[in-house]
Amino acid sequence: MKYLYVGATPEVERAAFGAMRDRVAAEFGVAVRQLELPAVDFAYDPGRGQYASIAVLEMLTRVCPPDGLKLLAVTGRDLYIPVLTFVFGQAQLDGRVAAVSLARLQQQFYGLPPNQEILVERACKEALHETGHTFGLVHCSDGKCAMALSTNVRQIDLKRNEFCAACSDQLRRRGKGVRI
Amino acid sequence: MKTHWQILVVDDEEVMCESLAAWLREDGYSVDTASSGREGVEKAKGRDYAIYFVDLKMPGGMDGIETMMQIRRLHPEASIIIITAYATVDTAITAMKEGAQEYIVKPCNPEEISLLVNRIIKVKNLQRENTILRKKLSRQYVVGDVISKNAKMADILRLCHEIAGLRSTVLIQGESGTGKEMIARAIHHSGDRSSKPFVAVSCAALAETLLETELFGHEKGAFTGAGERKQGKFEMADGGTIFLDEIGDISPKVQVELLRVLQERSFYRVGGSQEVRVDARVVAATHVNLQQAVMEGKFREDLFYRLNVIQIQIPPLRDRREDIPLLAHHFLERLSHEMGKDIGDISEAALKLLMDYNWPGNVRELENAVERALVTTRGTELSEEDFSFLASNGAAKAWKPPAGMTLEEMEKLLIAATLERSQGNIKESATVLGIDRSTLYEKIKRYEIQR
Numbered sequence: 001m002k003y004l005y006v007g008a009t010p011e012v013e014r015a016a017f018g019a020m021r022d023r024v025a026a027e028f029g030v031a032v033r034q035l036e037l038p039a040v041d042f043a044y045d046p047g048r049g050q051y052a053s054i055a056v057l058e059m060l061t062r063v064c065p066p067d068g069l070k071l072l073a074v075t076g077r078d079l080y081i082p083v084l085t086f087v088f089g090q091a092q093l094d095g096r097v098a099a100v101s102l103a104r105l106q107q108q109f110y111g112l113p114p115n116q117e118i119l120v121e122r123a124c125k126e127a128l129h130e131t132g133h134t135f136g137l138v139h140c141s142d143g144k145c146a147m148a149l150s151t152n153v154r155q156i157d158l159k160r161n162e163f164c165a166a167c168s169d170q171l172r173r174r175g176k177g178v179r180i
Numbered sequence: 181m182k183t184h185w186q187i188l189v190v191d192d193e194e195v196m197c198e199s200l201a202a203w204l205r206e207d208g209y210s211v212d213t214a215s216s217g218r219e220g221v222e223k224a225k226g227r228d229y230a231i232y233f234v235d236l237k238m239p240g241g242m243d244g245i246e247t248m249m250q251i252r253r254l255h256p257e258a259s260i261i262i263i264t265a266y267a268t269v270d271t272a273i274t275a276m277k278e279g280a281q282e283y284i285v286k287p288c289n290p291e292e293i294s295l296l297v298n299r300i301i302k303v304k305n306l307q308r309e310n311t312i313l314r315k316k317l318s319r320q321y322v323v324g325d326v327i328s329k330n331a332k333m334a335d336i337l338r339l340c341h342e343i344a345g346l347r348s349t350v351l352i353q354g355e356s357g358t359g360k361e362m363i364a365r366a367i368h369h370s371g372d373r374s375s376k377p378f379v380a381v382s383c384a385a386l387a388e389t390l391l392e393t394e395l396f397g398h399e400k401g402a403f404t405g406a407g408e409r410k411q412g413k414f415e416m417a418d419g420g421t422i423f424l425d426e427i428g429d430i431s432p433k434v435q436v437e438l439l440r441v442l443q444e445r446s447f448y449r450v451g452g453s454q455e456v457r458v459d460a461r462v463v464a465a466t467h468v469n470l471q472q473a474v475m476e477g478k479f480r481e482d483l484f485y486r487l488n489v490i491q492i493q494i495p496p497l498r499d500r501r502e503d504i505p506l507l508a509h510h511f512l513e514r515l516s517h518e519m520g521k522d523i524g525d526i527s528e529a530a531l532k533l534l535m536d537y538n539w540p541g542n543v544r545e546l547e548n549a550v551e552r553a554l555v556t557t558r559g560t561e562l563s564e565e566d567f568s569f570l571a572s573n574g575a576a577k578a579w580k581p582p583a584g585m586t587l588e589e590m591e592k593l594l595i596a597a598t599l600e601r602s603q604g605n606i607k608e609s610a611t612v613l614g615i616d617r618s619t620l621y622e623k624i625k626r627y628e629i630q631r
Binding site (some may be wrong): 054073079080082083084085086087090091093132133139141149151153165166169170173 | 193195196198199200202205206207224263286287288289290291293294522558560561563576
């Protein structure tokens with residue numbers, strides 16, 4: 001039996017993490033297991049004050065349990081890839097691991113008062129999005145679909161917390177055993 | 181419509197190169213990478229990419245500007261985005277002067293790159309759509325536009341090239357939907373008549389008298405309603421080509437007049453007494469077997485020989501199944517553009533289904549099948565289920581032996597059909613039927629089968 005692992009690094013706020021884990025479990029319909037992950041300090045770039053997501057993904061491939069179909073990591077650190085100022089998350093396309101950063105999903109990042117509901121909503125959408133990539137899905141042209149490209153939080157807020165019919169259909173075909 | 185477009189990322193820093201490539205792949209593009217300017221130029225020689233991301237500072241004697249200049253020499257219309265970590269006004273000016281479409285400083289805001297890529301792809305899509313529509317509008321096909329890897333088709337295309345410059349009459353025979361008109365247009369547009377008109381007439385669509393005036397025109401007052409003198413299609417095609425489709429359906433009277441035009445290169449308008457001389461190359465096409473029509477007395481023998489100077493027999497699609505994947509992908513690419521759908525591929529299972537189908541309607545039916553599958557599909561590639569309507573068509577047409585037939589009658593028919601298919605070749609027929617030659621000879625004799 002293969003499991004979809006959802007892991008959190010130590011600093012992650014557990015209520016939001018629990019909601020993400022449950023959302024992924026409900027949407028992908030496979031057995032989900034929770035995993036405690038190490039901190040990602042090794043990926044820190046002092047010049048940028050951010051964490052390299054490629055290094056994080058490399059670590060995840062090493063710690064993914066043998067019975068792990070996929071591993072989705074949740075971190076509170078602000079992730080980046082060299083060419084971009086930041087990423088909300090990153091995944092191995094049609095691969096095994098993905099990571100979501102909660103840093104820029106929080107209202108306080110934009111100087112606004114904290115709002116747990118908004119954070120959870122955004123985090124769940126991004127969890128579906130990155131996990132979708134690991135099943136081979138690419139960005140969807142339907143702006144309301146969880147697989148739509150988001151380059152800012154407004155775009156995340158506009159998306160629905162689910163896949164569109166076409167992406168669900170593709171997941172069914174590609175997922176092999178994943179019930180949606 | 182991303183799947184058709186390919187992007188090349190050129191950067192000596194592997195992590196930079198791969199991370200940008202991975203990010204673009206998540207967006208649905210197919211992305212290649214190169215770790216030096218030289219490798220980038222080599223890859224650009226192989227194909228033209230929709231967008232080139234080129235890093236400005238690269239070691240090894242070829243920096244971003246030099247790489248860009250060499251790529252632009254290969255593809256003058258290339259969209260090149262220069263990336264740099266060290267932005268100065270000078271480098272930006274140099275890059276833009278040398279033809280960079282954009283200049284971005286890394287790290288770059290994801291929104292900025294996304295908008296940039298979308299803008300360029302939007303323009304590329306419009307350019308491609310424009311080319312497709314223009315071609316469709318003018319239908320100026322040349323021999324190179326015919327898609328096939330079949331040996332018989334290759335011979336046909338070679339022949340088309342050779343005869344494009346001549347004025348000899350051509351007779352194209354082939355089942356409905358095999359592309360007779362496309363071949364006729366290809367012959368016309370590949371020759372020195374290409375700047376002159378190509379006039380197509382469907383002979384089956386018109387009644388005898390109408391066809392006459394359609395082909396030869398009429399004088400003022402030639403018949404009731406002929407208020408003005410009218411030019412016929414032969415006059416319109418002067419200097420060019422006249423394509424007479426479904427020539428097998430024309431009446432004996434029009435056959436005589438056509439024979440005269442082919443012999444004399446001149447004719448009279450309906451109701452006219454003045455001879456009109458034309459220089460129009462005649463390309464005729466038919467789906468019926470003209471030789472048989474001649475034998476049955478339905479078609480004039482002399483006209484047949486006049487038309488049959490150069491004969492082209494287009495094989496049906498079921499006899500060139502190797503072309504099915506090529507054609508299916510061609511239609512997929514064209515139609516997904518026209519319909520604004522982002523469908524990039526056809527699944528293996530679906531291709532197998534297409535290969536196994538019999539295609540009674542030939543290439544036209546295949547085109548329609550791809551269009552129908554595109555309309556109903558929900559995935560990013562056409563699957564077997566999207567073509568399920570073909571299976572039901574096929575099942576409905578599944579052959580059943582007629583009722584009340586004896587085994588002997590059945591055997592006789594099967595032997596006759598096999599012999600006809602092998603053009604009377606006994607050895608081949610015996611192999612197909614699974615019997616030895618002597619048994620076949622004996623059965624032919626017993627059933628009195630004509631060979």
